[in-house]
Amino acid sequence: MKRRPRQAGVALLTALLITAVATVAAVAMAARQQLDIRRTGNVLDADQAYLFTLGVESWAKEILARDRRDGEVDHPKEDWATILPPIAVEGAVVAGRIEDLQGRFNLNDLVDAEGKASEDDIRRFRRLLAALDLDEGLADAVVDWIDADLDPRFPNGAEDPVYLGMTPPYRTANALMESPSELLLVNGITREVYAALAPYVTALPARTPLNVNTAPVPVLMALNEGISESDAAQLIDERGDKGYQTTEEFLAHPLLKERAQGITNISVSTSYFMIHANARFERSKMELHSLVTRGMDARVTVVRRFQGPA
Numbered sequence: 679m680k681r682r683p684r685q686a687g688v689a690l691l692t693a694l695l696i697t698a699v700a701t702v703a704a705v706a707m708a709a710r711q712q713l714d715i716r717r718t719g720n721v722l723d724a725d726q727a728y729l730f731t732l733g734v735e736s737w738a739k740e741i742l743a744r745d746r747r748d749g750e751v752d753h754p755k756e757d758w759a760t761i762l763p764p765i766a767v768e769g770a771v772v773a774g775r776i777e778d779l780q781g782r783f784n785l786n787d788l789v790d791a792e793g794k795a796s797e798d799d800i801r802r803f804r805r806l807l808a809a810l811d812l813d814e815g816l817a818d819a820v821v822d823w824i825d826a827d828l829d830p831r832f833p834n835g836a837e838d839p840v841y842l843g844m845t846p847p848y849r850t851a852n853a854l855m856e857s858p859s860e861l862l863l864v865n866g867i868t869r870e871v872y873a874a875l876a877p878y879v880t881a882l883p884a885r886t887p888l889n890v891n892t893a894p895v896p897v898l899m900a901l902n903e904g905i906s907e908s909d910a911a912q913l914i915d916e917r918g919d920k921g922y923q924t925t926e927e928f929l930a931h932p933l934l935k936e937r938a939q940g941i942t943n944i945s946v947s948t949s950y951f952m953i954h955a956n957a958r959f960e961r962s963k964m965e966l967h968s969l970v971t972r973g974m975d976a977r978v979t980v981v982r983r984f985q986g987p988a
């Protein structure tokens with residue numbers, strides 16, 4: 679009996695608690711319901727936006743196929759290189775552009791088919807780093823990241839022991855890069871270094887020749903020792919409206935004659951492109967980047983897709 683007041687007090691507290699929880703729950707449920715309605719809308723909008731980017735992708739694939747049927751040479755004055763400005767379709771705004779990835783240095787060329795370091799390509803990569811005023815020594819750690827073995831290259835290489843000592847610890851990939859953004863995991867590659875390097879490198883699923891018709895100045899400078907910035911600019915200028923028609927024509931350029939010997943693994947046509955598509959639909963925005971490969975038969979196949987900012 680003596681405990682009754684206390685029990686009453688407890689009951690009251692419990693009742694208040696239940697009321698409070700019920701109120702909070704009710705508010706939460708109402709909020710959730712509104713959120714669900716909104717979220718469903720967003721999901722639908724996002725799905726729509728994604729479908730629109732796929733639409734841009736198939737537009738680009740068709741342009742690339744058509745371009746191959748027109749001829750084997752690829753250069754920046756062709757239709758595929760035209761940027762599709764934002765246009766309104768079916769209630770969405772879409773835009774797209776096609777980028778030749780073989781105008782970039784393919785990081786996966788740093789190793790051969792067996793996963794062994796490829797010294798010619800490593801020299802080219804060191805020259806690219808130098809052309810960008812970056813430390814050439816960074817090449818060692820990048821090669822170690824991709825090459826199959828666990829022996830660090832001298833003097834700036836890095837294999838597991840370096841990465842296992844980091845917080846959080848991780849291991850070298852010892853495999854081809856899936857994306858050049860893996861560079862950010864490599865010892866010595868800071869955000870600044872990556873930002874400087876990113877526009878000139880790519881990570882393709884196979885060894886690829888460099889398309890001299892689409893490569894920018896630093897990448898052309900990397901072709902051989904002694905190609906200056908103004909040499910590279912002149913080589914670009916003299917592509918004209920049709921590009922170099924053959925690698926022989928390019929190598930016969932007076933600026934290259936004496937250096938042509940050391941220049942290997944180049945082409946005037948491209949198999950790997952990146953299709954950049956974006957779409958805005960209602961509240962949703964979608965960006966899609968599709969890595970595609972184009973065969974000599976003009977078939978264009980998607981290798982991988984990335985969503986979000988490039």
Ligand SMILES: [Ca+2]
Nearest residue numbers: 745750751752
């Ligand atoms: Ca072409």
Ligand SMILES: [Ca+2]
Nearest residue numbers: 822825826827
């Ligand atoms: Ca390695």
